[in-house]
Amino acid sequence: MLSHIYPSLQNFFERNLFERIIIYIFLSHLIVTIIFEFILGQWSFAQSQNEQWVFYGLLGLDYLISFRKVINIRVTINPISIFAYSLFIMMAHGLFVGILNHNDPFTILNDTVPILMIALNILRMQSMTELSKPIDFRFIVTSAMFIVSGICFFGYLSDKPTVGSPPLFYPLILAALIILRPFPKWIFFAIFSIVFLTIDDTNRTMLLFTALIGTGYIAVNSIYHPTKSVILTLILIIGLFSAWNFLPENSKTHQRIVGLTELDLSKRTGSVGERQAEQDAVTLKLQNSGTTIEWVGLGFGGVYDVKFTHQYLTNSGHAHYSWVWFNLRFGKIGYLYLFIFISALLYNGTRSLNLKTDTGLFVSFLCLSGLIYCFTFVNSIFLLSGLHFLYYIKGHADESA
Secondary structure, eight states: OHHHHHHHHHHHHTSOHHHHHHHHHHHHHHHHIIIIIIITOOOGGGOHHHHHHHHHHHHHHHHHHTHHHHHTOOOOOOHHHHHHHHHHHHHHHHHHHHHHTTOOHHHHHHHHHHHHHHHHHHHHTTSHHHHTSOOOHHHHHHHHHHHHHHHHHHHHHTTOOOOSSHHHHHHHHHHHHHHOSSOOHHHHHHHHHHHHHHGGGOOHHHHHHHHHHHHHHHHHHHHHOHHHHHHHHHHHHHHHHHHHHHSOTTSHHHHHHHHHHTOOTTOOOHHHHHHHHHHHHHHHHHHHTOHHHHHHOSOTTOOEEEEOSSOEEEEEOOOSSHHHHHHHHHTTHHHHHHHHHHHHHHHHHHHHHHTOSHHHHHHHHHHHHHHHHTTTOHHHHHHHHHHHTTOOOTTSSOOOO
16 A cells, blocks of 8 residues: 555655645645544634644645755746745744744744745745646646545535635636636536535635626626627526525525625624724724834734624734734834735736636636735635745746755
């Protein structure tokens, strides 16, 4: 048995880092689903921290195995590598202020590891070691569907079927549906089954992302294929009408959509109101901490107290809105970091789309997903940002030693 496992692992680690990171993200979700949900019976909604640490554990193991390649990386100065260097500056800022404020060491580590991994991934993908390896998009889609099917199966046994890592799954599948030819029929069936099982608990961000992609795809087809565009529009309308009538009124998806029609930003209750409450609490904490802290923030590991709809949360280090998270960690300087971050997403998304390849389309979708998550759940960005900036054109990096 070991004689078969070793060649398979060797073949896997010879693949492009881009492919491996995507597999690690889905695999971390599967591991957490099996251990914490299926075996231990824990609540699925509380597993994001465990998924993050399993993912970075797998990625850290990859770096350990590829240690010699990593220490010999040499890259050129270009817009993507400059962004990586700005992440190192941001990390140094957060570490210095966090340690100076005597923040909790584990919380500091929890804030540091994602930024460090993202920056290293960006630089590593630009070495000739990675640029010489083609990205197998079909392998990514096929492998992801197998793993996500497992996540959905064990989630179903745990009374909570899920697609697993939706910020990655939906961009991958939509890119595959548009580009991949011929499209494997079994994957289409698997997608339909997974969506059917999880449609009653789809978050607003992914609904918006899917709506934007669908609208954009129909708009492009209306220019080059008007008849096809009309047919797609009719199918979309019928599909949305059927899905809406199929959804139970007590499902989370139904409640989220209805909740958008009753949105009142002046309130501080409900999921959106609680995000507003986070912003108020962070602003108050920084103002009460003095002018210097207002400018440099609380650093990595910084926490605050906030009143939610049904609880008073103390020592929270999380913030949904990206501008609140950056403000909490880096103060007013954080808005500059956020501007750089969003600019990089826009640059890489546009650039990847212009490549007109399957991987380029996938990366552009990831960037769009990242931009939307800036407004809804910034922690998702830090789990996936390593992917947004990895894809680089051959010939624009120096050979690694």
